[in-house]
Structures are given as C-alpha cells and as structure tokens.
Amino acid sequence: MGYDGLDDLIDAKGTEKQSDIHPDGGAIDFDFSLMCKQFSSIRLGSSPPVELYDGTASIHGDSGLWATKICREFLSSSVGEQLIDPDSLYETWHILYSGATNMDSATYIPDTLETETRQDLQFTVDKPSNLSQHGVKQNDGLVEVMLDQSISLIPGLSKRHARQLENCGFHTSRKLLQHFPRTYVDLQNAQVGIEDGQYLIFIGKIKSSRGIRASYSLSFLEVVVACDVVDNESPSTSRDDGADLMSDKADNGRKKTVFLHLKKFFRGTRFTYLPFLKSLEEKQKVGDIVCVSGKVRIMRSKNHYEMREYNMDVLQDEKDPSFCAQGRPYPIYPSKGGLSSNFLRDVISRALKVLPSNIDPIPEDLARDFGLLCLHDAYAGIHQPKSVKEAELARKRLVFDEFFYLQLGRLFQMLEGLGTKVEKDGLLDKYRKSEFNLINTDGWSMLTKKFLKALPYSLTPSQLQAASEIIWDLKQPVPMNRLLQGDVGCGKTVVAFLACLEVISLGYQAAFMVPTELLAIQHYEQIQNLLANMEAAECKLSVALLTGSTSTKESRLIRQGLQTGDISLVIGTHSLIAEKVEFSALRIAVVDEQHRFGVIQRGRFNSKLYYNSISSKISSKISEDSSKDSVIMAPHILAMSATPIPRSLALALYGDMSLTQITDLPPGRIPVETFVIEGNEPGFEKVYQMMFDELEAGGKIYLVYPVIEQSEQLPQLRAASADLETISQKFSGYNCGLLHGKMKGDEKSEALNLFRSGETNILLSTQVIEIGVDIPDASMMVVMNAERFGIAQLHQLRGRVGRGEKMSKCILVGSTDSSLSRLQVLEKSSDGFYLANMDLVMRGPGDLLGRKQSGHLPEFPIARLEIDGNIIQDAHLAALKILGDSLDLEKYPNIKAELSMRQPLCLLGD
Numbered sequence: 001m002g003y004d005g006l007d008d009l010i011d012a013k014g015t016e017k018q019s020d021i022h023p024d025g026g027a028i029d030f031d032f033s034l035m036c037k038q039f040s041s042i043r044l045g046s047s048p049p050v051e052l053y054d055g056t057a058s059i060h061g062d063s064g065l066w067a068t069k070i071c072r073e074f075l076s077s078s079v080g081e082q083l084i085d086p087d088s089l090y091e092t093w094h095i096l097y098s099g100a101t102n103m104d105s106a107t108y109i110p111d112t113l114e115t116e117t118r119q120d121l122q123f124t125v126d127k128p129s130n131l132s133q134h135g136v137k138q139n140d141g142l143v144e145v146m147l148d149q150s151i152s153l154i155p156g157l158s159k160r161h162a163r164q165l166e167n168c169g170f171h172t173s174r175k176l177l178q179h180f181p182r183t184y185v186d187l188q189n190a191q192v193g194i195e196d197g198q199y200l201i202f203i204g205k206i207k208s209s210r211g212i213r214a215s216y217s218l219s220f221l222e223v224v225v226a227c228d229v230v231d232n233e234s235p236s237t238s239r240d241d242g243a244d245l246m247s248d249k250a251d252n253g254r255k256k257t258v259f260l261h262l263k264k265f266f267r268g269t270r271f272t273y274l275p276f277l278k279s280l281e282e283k284q285k286v287g288d289i290v291c292v293s294g295k296v297r298i299m300r301s302k303n304h305y306e307m308r309e310y311n312m313d314v315l316q317d318e319k320d321p322s323f324c325a326q327g328r329p330y331p332i333y334p335s336k337g338g339l340s341s342n343f344l345r346d347v348i349s350r351a352l353k354v355l356p357s358n359i360d361p362i363p364e365d366l367a368r369d370f371g372l373l374c375l376h377d378a379y380a381g382i383h384q385p386k387s388v389k390e391a392e393l394a395r396k397r398l399v400f401d402e403f404f405y406l407q408l409g410r411l412f413q414m415l416e417g418l419g420t421k422v423e424k425d426g427l428l429d430k431y432r433k434s435e436f437n438l439i440n441t442d443g444w445s446m447l448t449k450k451f452l453k454a455l456p457y458s459l460t461p462s463q464l465q466a467a468s469e470i471i472w473d474l475k476q477p478v479p480m481n482r483l484l485q486g487d488v489g490c491g492k493t494v495v496a497f498l499a500c501l502e503v504i505s506l507g508y509q510a511a512f513m514v515p516t517e518l519l520a521i522q523h524y525e526q527i528q529n530l531l532a533n534m535e536a537a538e539c540k541l542s543v544a545l546l547t548g549s550t551s552t553k554e555s556r557l558i559r560q561g562l563q564t565g566d567i568s569l570v571i572g573t574h575s576l577i578a579e580k581v582e583f584s585a586l587r588i589a590v591v592d593e594q595h596r597f598g599v600i601q602r603g604r605f606n607s608k609l610y611y612n613s614i615s616s617k618i619s620s621k622i623s624e625d626s627s628k629d630s631v632i633m634a635p636h637i638l639a640m641s642a643t644p645i646p647r648s649l650a651l652a653l654y655g656d657m658s659l660t661q662i663t664d665l666p667p668g669r670i671p672v673e674t675f676v677i678e679g680n681e682p683g684f685e686k687v688y689q690m691m692f693d694e695l696e697a698g699g700k701i702y703l704v705y706p707v708i709e710q711s712e713q714l715p716q717l718r719a720a721s722a723d724l725e726t727i728s729q730k731f732s733g734y735n736c737g738l739l740h741g742k743m744k745g746d747e748k749s750e751a752l753n754l755f756r757s758g759e760t761n762i763l764l765s766t767q768v769i770e771i772g773v774d775i776p777d778a779s780m781m782v783v784m785n786a787e788r789f790g791i792a793q794l795h796q797l798r799g800r801v802g803r804g805e806k807m808s809k810c811i812l813v814g815s816t817d818s819s820l821s822r823l824q825v826l827e828k829s830s831d832g833f834y835l836a837n838m839d840l841v842m843r844g845p846g847d848l849l850g851r852k853q854s855g856h857l858p859e860f861p862i863a864r865l866e867i868d869g870n871i872i873q874d875a876h877l878a879a880l881k882i883l884g885d886s887l888d889l890e891k892y893p894n895i896k897a898e899l900s901m902r903q904p905l906c907l908l909g910d
C-alpha cells in the first residue's frame with residue numbers, strides 16, 4: 001500500500017488530502033470508517049479497541065505511566081473532582097506531565113471554533129492553584145462568588161484563550177454565563193429518523209474508544225457508540241447484540257443498529273503521545289450506556305454517523321434510558337467576535353461545571369414568594385435545559401434579576417438622598433400605595449381652591465383624584481418624584497397648574513418645562529386666561545414665559561425676577577435649565593411631555609434646580625417662615641407623559657417614580673371617527689371630498705405630512721411645503737397655512753394662531769403638532785403616508801382633533817394596500833394605553849418611545865419589555881420588600897454587593 005505503518009498512513013492521509021482540512025479550521029476530516037476498510041487492523045462496532053500505537057509506547061512509556069499515575073492521584077486528592085471538568089483530564093495530566101518532561105506548551109483546538117480564530121484559540125491547562133479559587137469563599141458572612149472573578153480562572157482555559165474571550169467582552173464568568181442562547185433547536189429522539197445535519201439524541205452503548213495520533217501534531221479521540229433505532233427502510237435488520245437498549249418488543253423486527261463516531265480533535269505535539277491518548281481512551285468505558293446528543297453528519301459507510309458537536313452523559317443503572325432520550329432544547333449561541341456558538345457552548349459548559357450552588361444573593365423565601373428558581377439552577381436551566389419549560393423558568397429568573405436590581409438601585413438611590421428613617425419609610429410607603437383612593441380638597445390652599453372654582457369646567461373624578469394625590473405628596477417631608485400619565489387630551493395640564501398654585505400659595509416658586517416653544521406659549525396663554533377668571537386681586541400672580549426666542553433683555557429681567565422671587569411661575573422650554581437661571585425658592589418643577597427630554601437631561605434638570613434653589617435660598621435668606629427641613633429639600637418633580645406608556649415600560653424607564661394615571665376623559669368628548677384609506681387616485685378623491693364636506697360644515701382641518709420637503713430618495717412621501725400650492729389650488733375658496741419645525745418661533749406661533757382664530761381653514765403641518773397642540777374646534781385630520789408613523793404616534797396626532805364637543809374625523813392615508821392592516825387597529829380603538837401596548841408588542845420599545853428616549857432605556861440582555869411586564873412588577877414589589885426590611889441593605893450584604901456590581905445607579909443620570 002506504500003505506507004510504513006498506520007502512523008505513516010494517517011500522516012500521509014492528513015497531508016495528501018488538503019481538501020480534508022475542515023473548514024472550521026484545521027481538524028482533519030477523514031472518514032475513519034473508510035480507512036477501516038483499507039486497513040483491516042482497525043475495526044468498528046463490536047471489535048475491542050486496537051492498540052494502535054504500541055510502537056511509540058516504548059519511547060515514552062515510562063514517563064507516560066508515571067504521568068498517568070500522578071494524574072490519577074491528583075484527581076483523587078485535595079483538588080477534588082468536583083472542580084475538574086472531566087473533559088479536562090488530559091489537561092490536568094498535561095501540567096504534571098509537562099513538569100516532568102519539559103515539553104512545549106500543549107494545545108487543544110476545539111473543532112468548534114470559527115476559521116479565523118481557530119488558529120489562535122487553544123485550550124491548555126489551568127494551574128492547580130487556580131482551581132481552588134473557583135469555590136465560594138466565606139468572607140465576613142459575604143459570599144464572594146466566582147461570578148465576578150476573571151474568566152481565566154475557568155479550568156482548562158489557556159491564557160491566550162482567556163485573552164480572546166476577554167477581547168470579546170467576556171471578562172468574567174458572569175459575562176460568559178450571561179451570554180444567553182439565541183435560540184434552541186429541537187433536539188429530537190433519533191427514533192424519528194436520521195438525516196444529515198439534524199440535532200438528535202441517542203441512547204447507546206460505548207463499543208470502542210480510541211485516542212488516535214493523526215499526524216505529528218494532531219490527534220483525536222474517537223468514541224464509537226452503537227445505538228438501536230427504528231429502521232424506516234427495511235422491516236428487519238441484523239442487530240448487534242450489544243446494542244439492544246432501546247428495543248421495544250413490539251418494534252423488534254424494525255430496529256437497526258447505527259454507529260455514532262464521536263470525535264474530538266487535539267492539536268499539539270504532546271497530545272499525540274501515547275499516555276495522553278491512553279488517558280483519553282480510558283475515560284470512556286467500553287460497555288457504558290450513554291446518552292449522546294448533538295448534530296449528526298452522515299458518513300460514507302452505511303449506518304455510520306459522525307458527531308463532532310455533542311454532549312455525552314453516562315447513564316446510571318437506575319435512570320430510565322427512554323426518559324433520557326426524550327427530546328430537549330439544544331442551545332444555539334450568538335457568535336461573538338469570531339467565537340463560534342459551539343465554542344461558546346463548550347466554555348459555558350465548563351463554567352457551569354464549577355459554578356457553586358450557593359451563588360444566589362436573593363434570599364430563598366423571597367425567591368419562593370415570587371416563584372423563582374435559584375440563581376444556580378437558572379444559569380443551568382438557560383444553558384442546558386432539559387425542557388422548554390425549564391428554559392422558560394430559568395429565563396424568568398434571569399429577567400427578574402435584571403429588573404430587580406434596576407428597581408432596587410433606583411429606590412436605593414432615592415432613599416440615600418433622604419435624611420431620616422421617617423422620611424425613608426414615608427417614601428417607600430408612597431411607592432407601595434399604588435392606588436390612592438382619597439379625593440380630598442380640604443387641605444388645599446385658598447388660592448388653589450379659588451383657581452379650581454374659577455375653572456370654566458368641573459374636573460373629572462380622575463383629574464380630582466390625581467390632583468389630590470399630588471397635593472398630598474407636596475405636603476410630605478420628602479421630595480415628590482411622580483409621573484402623571486393619561487390619554488391624549490385627558491386634561492393633565494390643569495392638574496399640573498393646580499399643583500403649581502399650591503406651592504405658590506405657600507410662598508414658593510414653580511417651573512413648568514415643555515419640549516417646544518409652541519407648547520410653552522400655549523400653556524402660558526392658557527394659565528393667563530384661567531387666572532384672569534379669578535376675581536380677587538391678591539390672586540394675580542406673576543407668570544413669565546422663557547424660551548429660546550425670548551429677547552436677551554427680557555430674559556435677563558425674567559432671570560432677575562426668578563432670583564428675587566418676584567416671579568412665582570415660569571413656563572418655558574429647556575432654557576429653564578440653563579446655568580444662568582437661578583430660583584429664589586423653587587418648590588416644584590413640572591416637566592411636560594417629559595419623555596421628550598432625555599433621562600440625562602431630566603437628571604441635570606433635577607439636580608440643577610435643587611442646587612440653585614438651595615444656594616439662592618441660603619444666600620438671600622428669604623422665606624423666614626420655611627422650616628430648616630424645607631430649605632434643604634430638593635424640589636418636587638411632576639413629570640407628565642402624553643404618550644400613554646405601558647406600565648412595564650414606565651417602570652423600566654421611571655422605576656424611581658410614583659405613577660398617577662388619569663383614566664377618564666372630560667365629559668362630552670366624542671371618539672374621533674377614524675378611516676383608513678389607500679393613497680391611490682380613487683382614495684385621494686374620496687379624501688378630498690370628505691375634506692370639502694368638513695369645510696362646508698365649518699370645520700378646520702390639519703393635513704399632516706411625514707416630511708417638509710420632497711426628497712429624491714423617497715419620492716413616494718408627500719411633503720408639506722411641496723403640497724401647499726396643490727392644496728391651495730384644490731381648495732381655492734379656503735385659506736391654507738403651513739407649519740413645520742424649520743420655521744422660526746414667531747412664524748410658528750403665528751401660523752398656529754391663524755388656524756386657532758379661524759383665518760386659516762387648512763393647516764398643512766409636519767408632526768410638530770403632535771405634542772400638546774390644543775385647538776378645540778379643529779375637527780378633521782388627514783395623515784399622509786400614515787404607515788411612516790408608529791401606532792402610538794398616530795394616536796397622539798389624532799388627539800389633536802376631537803378635543804371639543806364637535807364630532808371629529810381622522811383619515812389615515814396609507815401608501816400601499818399592504819400598509820392598511822396595521823393602521824386599521826386605530827379604526828377599532830381609541831384607547832391610548834391599549835394602542836401603546838399594541839405598538840410595544842408589534843414594534844418594540846424603541847419604536848414606541850422614539851429613538852431619543854429609547855436610547856435611554858436600560859439595556860436588558862434577556863428581558864423583553866413587551867412580554868415581561870408582569871415580571872417587572874414583581875421585581876418592583878420585591879425591591880420594595882427588601883428595602884422595607886433593610887433601608888440600607890445591611891441585612892442583605894450579598895444583594896448590596898450584587899447591586900454595586902451591576903451598577904444600575906448610573907442609569908438614572910442624576
């Protein structure tokens with residue numbers, strides 16, 4: 001045959017068949033069964049293992065035996081088997097062996113690495129001294145777990161390998177264990193049939209185990225497992241009598257035996273030596289019943305299958321093989337920085353094997369109360385689940401942790417800002433009281449009561465309740481941090497005004513920050529009108545408007561007024577948080593449409609106002625009647641959100657806030673009639689006709705466009721500026737106006753005022769009107785290219801009409817037929833919370849909140865806000881429970897340590 005021996009044959013095969021270098025990187029992919037046909041000394045199936053390399057044994061025999069002996073002793077000695085990955089036996093052996101023989105660094109190249117990294121990534125041996133560091137150390141009662149120790153301490157990882165993992169962001173075991181499977185493939189029982197590339201699970205008997213030297217620097221272990229499976233092709237098959245484990249008497253005639261060739265490859269000269277290969281072989285005991293799962297590849301010989309990516313468990317006698325062979329999820333990981341899914345699975349499984357069971361900082365009883373797995377089981381369950389249910393339970397626990405530490409961090413930070421236990425308990429109490437049922441205006445100041453009386457309408461029960469809740473909060477010795485939510489047009493502004501008046505009546509100041517100048521002007525005019533209704537002269541307050549367009553002279557005067565305390569209420573844009581603006585006695589800051597401001601901005605706003613209000617207060621020594629406590633108190637914050645945010649999202653974004661919801665609408669509101677129409681020629685004809693009818697009936701129309709100017713890139717989008725002429729011609733008897741974000745401040749308010757007064761009948765606008773614009777007699781809205789907007793955004797836009805008592809219409813013009821179905825949800829519902837939830841589920845939080853705000857959402861590696869709403873509520877309750885029990889977390893040192901490790905506090909931005 002032209003070969004001197006088997007060594008020579010394998011070496012020659014390795015070099016000859018370059019195409020056989022596996023694309024995964026370097027492992028030689030020769031078909032061992034084919035070779036058996038050529039070289040009769042190798043036999044498969046029931047044949048006993050063949051001592052292939054006796055010749056080399058004489059060269060290294062002594063040191064090999066010595067090393068194997070030490071290796072065995074080493075395993076049974078102090079290090080303890082539980083800390084050693086059975087698969088790393090060869091590596092442990094290597095340490096000892098290399099000490100004796102002083103060989104080059106040994107390497108193991110898992111055949112699971114992607115090509116580009118495969119050459120660089122190598123498993124070598126852990127120093128035994130390191131192994132002991134993987135246990136749990138008791139340190140002053142603190143469980144110092146391995147989770148945050150360096151990745152290099154995972155047994156069997158070479159320095160290079162650890163470095164590569166670190167470069168990909170896996171600095172610690174925690175990082176690695178939190179690299180969650182992207183998906184699970186359905187591992188099926190092989191009895192259903194075997195096809196190339198399938199993930200299957202088998203029960204079989206080990207027939208042989210061979211460590212084979214393939215070349216001077218490459219070796220591999222091949223374990224052959226015989227399994228009985230149903231023969232779908234022929235009714236009767238000759239069977240190997242050793243492989244009848246899965247036989248079912250009824251099926252006896254239709255079974256066949258298949259042979260699995262489980263292969264692991266090793267690169268490195270020292271892995272080609274006999275003692276090492278022997279030690280590999282010995283780990284797999286011929287005759288053992290095993291459960292093997294992984295991906296099968298068909299070999300050239302019939303009924304022979306190769307598996308390079310596999311798990312193998314030896315079954316104990318008492319285990320029911322059929323149970324073990326049940327299908328289960330098989331994790332597939334997202335590859336990262338060139339580390340393949342298979343490689344990551346290998347390393348994660350090593351990390352799991354040394355993961356101590358008592359790593360959970362959360363007390364057992366709390367975990368039980370919320371139906372959670374312990375942390376150890378959760379990591380095991382997510383990475384190596386036995387069932388989909390187990391994976392789901394594990395996921396639930398890990399999602400809970402993400403939310404829990406976020407909530408805990410936020411609440412903890414809030415508590416840290418408070419002085420006394422009474423204040424802290426009071427704050428926690430507030431969070432616990434999700435329902436505040438008391439409507440009580442008795443405690444309100446005279447000024448607030450007069451304002452209430454002078455309103456041209458009565459507040460709805462829900463508005464009254466919200467105002468009661470907020471005003472009650474204002475009287476507490478703790479700064480309020482509250483989010484006021486409600487559907488479009490429910491009347492949040494007036495509730496916020498009531499809160500402002502309450503603090504003003506006590507001699508303090510209020511600031512009202514809104515995201516656009518238009519809205520600032522509108523609010524300013526609205527409060528002036530409402531105050532004008534009040535009879536008593538002493539009720540005349542000094543109110544100022546401060547925006548980017550305020551002249552330098554005027555803004556200097558306003559700043560002076562704020563500093564001296566002459567101005568009681570200032571309404572403005574983010575100019576209010578400019579460094580130069582100082583307050584004399586700021587007591588409440590209202591942040592309207594607060595999700596338009598980034599969290600960082602909000603934080604800056606809070607702390608700035610706090611600082612300024614203290615500094616100016618102390619220096620000017622005004623408000624003699626204020627108690628010392630109130631001097632050092634931060635201002636109350638009332639945030640308002642017009643986009644109804646599902647509670648889960650609100651907790652994630654504003655976990656540090658108490659929530660108040662206005663759940664009803666002012667009386668007499670008629671739901672806006674909504675139509676979805678395709679934007680083709682007949683569609684537009686219909687739309688124009690409806691517009692004519694509306695104008696004839698004395699209505700006012702908003703025409704909303706996705707863009708200002710026509711663009712060459714997106715010619716299908718209708719543009720506001722470009723359409724002005726067309727629409728003006730079409731509706732020649734009526735006046736058309738234009739409003740968009742690129743116009744100057746005064747141009748914008750003029751356009752809006754003309755529309756408000758009725759001089760303009762049709763206002764062509766971009767989505768700039770989405771926020772807060774309140775023109776009660778606007779009765780129709782047409783949204784062009786409506787599919788470009790999110791559901792929640794369209795609901796907001798639609799909320800600009802139907803604010804009076806007139807029946808209003810909203811027409812959503814979709815560009816294509818296929819875009820209509822998504823829009824139709826708006827035809828059916830006018831409930832903002834329902835629609836926000838739909839948007840959350842359909843498009844995720846990013847689209848619901850818009851890019852700016854969603855950029856401030858904390859990162860959740862595993863949680864999905866759209867489906868994990870219940871878990872975040874549980875986490876919120878659990879955080880309250882823990883803090884209620886120990887305000888400074890001293891009773892829960894492990895939780896405190898974990899909290900600081902996760903660093904959720906910086907997410908607050910303040």
Ligand SMILES: Nc1ncnc2c1ncn2[C@@H]1O[C@H](COP(=O)(O)OP(=O)(O)OP(=O)(O)O)[C@@H](O)[C@H]1O
Nearest residue numbers: 457458459460488489490491492493494642666772
């Ligand atoms: N109880 C009420 N009865 C009648 N009208 C009311 C009542 N409360 C508020 N309004 C009026 O309803 C309109 C909408 O109020 P407001 O602008 O405060 O709503 P909003 O909740 O801020 O809505 P949006 O989020 O759309 O800005 C205003 O014209 C306001 O005067």
